[in-house]
Amino acid sequence: MSCSCSGLKPAGEKTWEFADPAIDVKLLEPCLEKYAGTKGSLIAILQEAQDIYGYLPVGLLAYVACRTGVKPAKVMGVVSFYTQFRTKPVGKNLILLCQGTACHVNGSSAIEEAIKDYLKVEEGEISEDGLFTYNNVACLGCCSLSPVMMIGDKTYGKLTKNSVVKILKEIADNEAKGNETGNGGARDNEPVNKKRGKEEAVK
DSSP: OOOOOOSSOOGGGSOOOOSSTTOOGGGGHHHHHHHTTOTTOHHHHHHHHHHHHSSOOHHHHHHHHHHHTOOHHHHHHHHHHOTTOOSSOOOSEEEEEEOSHHHHHTTHHHHHHHHHHHHTOOTTOOOTTSOEEEEEESOOSOGGGOSOEEETTEEEOSOOHHHHHHHHHHHHHHHHTTOOOSSOOOOTTOOEEEETTEEEEOO
């Protein structure tokens, strides 16, 4: 997809079509206007775009490049470099499973197998009910809680094969009841919020 525009241009100059009909670029306009002319704002724009759409499809990256005047190769390079960005859709609850040294030594591979068996998915896939996707990550910075995973903004430590399944079941049950859990909601294994580098148990 090519584009000859540079800088922040009006959204109506070009008709953009995306494979995913849920991508409505109008939703991104307030973000683009906010950062118009601000150097070094690409990451912030991409973060907000991912918050809006859940992921960053290639077509949307081309649109961001066109509207901001940043070269498409640079936009793609930023997305490829930072693990926080994803270019494929994910389930409603994204599971980040730590595979750092401490977690690996303490059984993260067994936790991954339990997740795979329960959800019937491979890494990066969406569960049949659309609720979950799991990804392995290098380190979550919570070595004292290993093995550990994050779901949304909650961190679950000291995991076992039984406890991780119990956590996922509770989240699924909450979703089935129509409860908003904020990408989580389970209270097993003392989920913690990471604030300013400290691990604080959720009361």
